[in-house]
Amino acid sequence: MNIVCVGGGPAGLYFGLLMKKRHPDYAVTVVERNRASDTFGWGVVFSDQTLGHLAGADEESARAILQSFNHWDAIDVHFKGRTVSSGGHGFCGIGRKRLLNILQERGAALGVRLAFEHEVRDDAALARQYGADLVVACDGVNSAVRQRHADVFQPELEQRHCRFVWLGTRRKFDAFTFAFEETEHGWFQAHAYQYDGDTSTFIVETPEETWRAAGLETMSQEQALAFCERLFARYLDGQPLMANASHLRGSAMWIRFPRIACRHWVHRLRLEQAGAVREVPVVLMGDAAHTAHFSIGSGTKLALEDAIELARCLDDPALPMDAALARYEELRRVEVLKLQSAARNSMEWFENVRRYTALEAEQFAYSLLTRSQRLSHENLRLRDPDYVAGFERWFAARAAAQAGLPAPQDATPPMFTPYKVRGVLLKNRVIVSPMAQYSAVEGTVGDFHLAHLGARALGGAALVMAEMTCVSSDARITPGCPGLYTPAHTAAWRRIVDFVHANSDAKIGVQLGHAGAKGSTRPMWDGIDLPLEEGNWPLVSASEQQYLQGVSQLARAATPDDLERIRDDFVRATLAARDAGFDWLELHCAHGYLLSSFISPLTNRRQDAYGGSLENRCRYPLEVFAAIRAAWPQALPISVRLSAHDWVEGGITPDDAVAIARLFKAAGADMIDCSSGQVSKQEKPVYGRMFQTPFADRIRNEAGIPTIAVGAIYEADHVNGIVSAGRADLCAVARPHLANPAWTLNEAARIGYTGAAWPRQYRAGKLQLERNLERERQLQAASSGLSPQQLAARLLEG
Secondary structure (H helix, E strand, O other): OOEEEEEEEEEHHHHHHHHHHOOOOOEEEEEOOOOOOOOOEEEEEHHHHHHHHHHOOOOHHHHHHHHOOOEEEEEEEEEEEEEEEEEEOOEEEEEEEHHHHHHHHHHHOOOOEEOOOOOOOOOOHHHHHOOEEEEEEEOOOHHHHHHOOOOHOOOOEEEEEEEEEEEOOOOOOOOOOOEEEEEOEEEEEEEEEEEOOOOOEEEEEEEHHHHHHHHHHOHHHHHHHHHHHHHHHHHHHHEEEEEOOOOOOOOHHEEEEEEEEEOOOOEEEEEEEOOOOEEEEEOOOHHOOOOOOHHHHHHHHHHHHHHHHHHHHHOOOOOOHHHHHHHHHHHHHHHHHHHHHHHHHHHHHHHHHHHHOOOOHHHHHHHHHOOOOOOOHHHHHHHHHHHHHHHHHHHHHHHHHHHHHHOOOOOOOOOHOOEEEEEEEEEEEOOOHHHHHHOOOOOOOOHHHHHHHHHHHHHOOOEEEEEEOOOOOOOOOOOOOOOOOHHHHHHHHHHHHHHHHHHHEEEEEEEEEOOOHHHHOHHHHHHOOEEEOOOOOOOOEHHHOOOOOOOOOOEEEOHHHHHHHHHHHHHHHHHHOOOOHEEEEEEEEEEOOOOHHHOOOOOOOOOOOOOOHHHHHHHHHHHHHHHHHOOOOOOOEEEEEEOOOOOOOOOOOOHHHHHHHHHHHHHHHOEEEEEEEOOOOOOOOOOOOOOHHHHHHHHHHHOOOOOOEOOOOOOHHHHHHHHHHHOEEEEEEHHHHOOOOOHOOOOOOHHHOOOOOOOOHHHHHHHHHHHHHHHHHHHHHHHOOOOHHHHHHHHHHH
């Protein structure tokens, strides 16, 4: 086979040497437009895991790379005059030039032809010149091959929001260092790490608007370096900063990160030679196919792992060329998407540093360490148990002070710390999320609800939320939905509330709502959102709408009289909830129900004072909120559930959600319960573990109001990480509580926390569960060679 690689960076060089090593008879050529000695950037970073992959692919080059590495385990976070350190992270740094030299030398020794100062403008001409059977395009972020065939590869390119500059310094850093400095124009951050015996990479990053406000756009390179030296002087110990692109003007040295993803990675060139036509495949690799933000050090890692996988697929005798390339794309696309997702989380964290600057240094650093959501609470414990123990002591003391309690004497995971809202003290951070059961009779709850909510109150959660409870008979979603609009309803609820209070230390809350255009439907198991076959009632919404086009009943636009009546219904239900003894009230303004239909522009087309601008669309829900807040006891909290993202173009966005949360905060809301979607059937949500937590994070830290995170939260590790990082104050867990009413107690035992209080009737079960789980950990640890703590963290890591 005759292979030509376009681009002499790590991807092309490594793939070339791997193929030549496996097939000495292949002709492998690497074409590079720069000179052999040219390189841009300073050092690159690999994790210990990546080093293992390199050693498995080519031990000789891996050995040379290892001998050139500077290794460190610690991360130091400098913030507001404080330094927070954590260890066990296992990273290595190497100079980019040294890495390229190693790969060049290894490739040349194996017989790879290296052609420098060769600009490739036409890959078809290149393929003809070398008689190529395969062209590998690894020509970087600005890939000419990708651009030439953009109609086939279909790249998506997104220029991100920060400006950054890649610098070097003779200052040696003992740890991977993140330093944050505030100026009158905004925040700057540095990412610094040592990569050889006397040199460190020093990346300076800041949002575009801060960069412009600071005047960096018009500074010369010398002025910009002096600016950065002054700003980060306390970390440089008198050492200057160095640029390795001296030809660039000051503004040109500052770049924006391009996030690249290609829909397709393989193209077939049709070449005419000597009257014959042949097809030559062109495949993308490395930054030509995808990028991942430098804040998780993944660009070179991805490129090298691309090379390993492409070589492996081409070496499979069972796969012809087309199948091998398809297999490579299939396998790598999955891994790249995972890393790009983590890199996006990390990138967005650094783009929005200002969001987190109100946090104390301990929590700011924790938020930074877990920003990608790949590193969890138990992963951190595995890496550095002392750091996590110290953080947990700090968090527990802070939580106790917030709740008006003495600091605990024993180690307490963040999930099990108390939290106080107005006069309500919650024993931990777990809520049983409101989940529709469709089991009421004419709005009256009965034995099923007593067993359902009572069991979960006994199961360890701090707060049990009853399902959406309707404020009138025509506010119901289905005939099986509960209500609070007759004295019988109040009495039935009081029976359940009294049971929870008498038999558990949990609090119980109720969510009040009105179905709007999504009412008069069948229970979920008979066809979700489908209208009743008979006995339908009239529907109202913000504007005339049909939730399921051509299927749902048509809802008319609410009149001023309707709005007054419905507001009064909410007040009546609030007073009934007070009489029933509920501890907590939630106003349902999400999921396309009536109040949500006012907020979303997808469902609100009104021309009066309740339509148009965001403020106008929120006017009626805020009027309802003000009315129920006045009726509800001042010592008891009210939360508001919002759809923070409609997942439809033209609908509510996370930016809007922050503004909406600010309006409810100003009106007196205590917390925002951050859900999303279900406003339109055109929605295209992006699911994943904790997929709605970023909405809670933004609202909490931008709007400055406590939040509840909800959505695919199913492990103690999730809850610990969310509340520790300040992404939310409470976590609502739904489906896991359907499967296991005692989910909270079970998770406590699973992570080895014995301090959770069990009902005295069940304490014998507690002891047995803890013993059994500890025995399982010991047995699995013995078979794996890990300690029980290491094994638990490894399992949680997935």
